[in-house]
Amino acid sequence: MTWDPATLRSAVQSALDTFVDEQARRLAPLGPDADALVRSAHDAxxxxxxxxxxxxxxxxxxxxxxxxxxxxxxRATASLELLHASALVHDDFMDASDTRRGRPATHAAFGARHRELGWSGSPEQYGAAAAILLGDLLLSWSDELLRRCGLPHDRVRDALAVFDLTRSEVIAGQFLDVSVQARGESDVDLAMKVLRYKSAKYSIERPLHVGAALAGADPATIDALSAFGLPLGEAFQLRDDLLGVFGDPEVTGKPAGDDLTEGKRTVLVALALEGAGAADAKRLDAGLGRPLDEDEVADLRAVIEASGAADDVERRIDALTSAALAALEAAPITGTARSALRDLADAATQRAH
Incomplete structure (x- = not known):
């Protein structure tokens, strides 16, 4: 397979569809309820x-x-996309975000199904249960797909050790994020720690490690990939934080200012609260985590921009990306990979608004 992002995306989608279809056949004896869950897995x-x-x-x-x-x-690379899908299903429920990629989030879709069919009990509770169980199912499948990918067993064993750590980091990082939001904390260093463990490591650094382990990498190569992957992962998530406030819903698949209504205490928000005047900081803090109309979203965006936080985050993205690319140039890796990873670094950090 030559390097073509669209070709790889298509191959990964095909592998995921084949795997979920296989699971659907296994679960078919459970009847229509299991079928509905698997259909939602296909969507996820x-x-x-x-x-x-x-x-x-x-x-x-x-x-x-x-x-x-x-x-x-x-198939091995697709296992990481199952992990990602699991995290998104759980994340949407925990953040009370009803939209994902322009479609209803899992908990919202199953809650709506409950209401439409006139079932007894709480539609919200049913939707919550469906999201928890689908996320768990996808998480279980991610391990299964990597174990059964077909590469040599000793290499898969080494990759699974990385994968185990990755899943623990993501879950603990997610709980750290939930706890920070519950306490209403807005500290830049703490927000960076959340960013690192909830997203940055599992988005870039650990996938690089899983792939390298499958190829039999030595510790020096793993370390060199970390020097590239961790700062790039942080830059990637900082870009995501900007998109969560300033992104175009047509591009992001989320409502305008979704991170504000969800009350996310991101690095961007922490910097804005530090840099804004007392009245503006109070208004921003009070607006986090509650329903906002278009005018209110625009007002809070203006507060963030006036504080200098958005420009600060852009500078951080540039600095982290530069550090990652410098590490990439020094890494003991193949020339083909170095060139492709440069392209991926640009795609990951310079996404359109």
Whole structure:
């Protein structure tokens, strides 16, 4: 497979569809309720930029320029997309976000189904249960797909050790985020820690490690990939934080200012609260985590921009990306991977608003 992002995305989607179809056949004896859950799994793994799969692919290619079993490696990279889908399903429920990629989030879709069919009990509770269980199912499948990808067992064993750590980091990072929001804390260093463990590491650094482990990487190569992947992952998530406030809903698939209505205490918000005047900071803090109309979203965006926080985050993205690219140039990896990873770094950090 030559390097073409669209080709890799298509291959990963095909691997995911094949895997979920296989699970559907296994669960068919459970009847229509299980079928509804599996259909929602299909929706959860559809679309997206497939950055995690791409970084896993190029983590492998950083060590081994030739891929002897491309289909097996694609299945391995797709396991990271199942992990990502699991995190998104759970995240949407925890954040009370009803939209994902322009479609109803899992908890919202199942809650609506409950209401439409006139079932007894709480539609919200039913939707919550469906989201928890679907997220758990996708998380379980992510491990299964990597174990059964078809690459040599010793290499898969090493990759699974990285994958185990990755899942623990994501879950603990998510709980840290929930706890920070519950306490209403807005500290830049703490927000960076949340960013690092909830998203940055599992988005880029750990996928690189999984791919490299599948190729038999030595510790020095793993460390070199961290020097590139961790700052790039942080830049990637900082870009996401900007999009969560200033992004175009047609591009993001989320309502305008969604991070504000969800009350996310991101680095962007923490910097704005530090840099704004007392009255503006109070208004921003009071607006977080409550329903906002278009005018209110525009007002809080103006507060953030006037505080200098958006410009500060852009500077941080540039500095982190530069550090990552400098580490990439020094890394002991294949030239083919170095070139592709440069392109991926640009795609991950310079996404359109």
């Amino acid at each position: 793994v559809r679309g997206g930029k497939r950055f995690r799969a791409a970084f896993c692919w190029w983590g492998y290619r950083a060590v081994q320029d030739e891929v002897l079993d491309q289909a097996a490696l694609v």
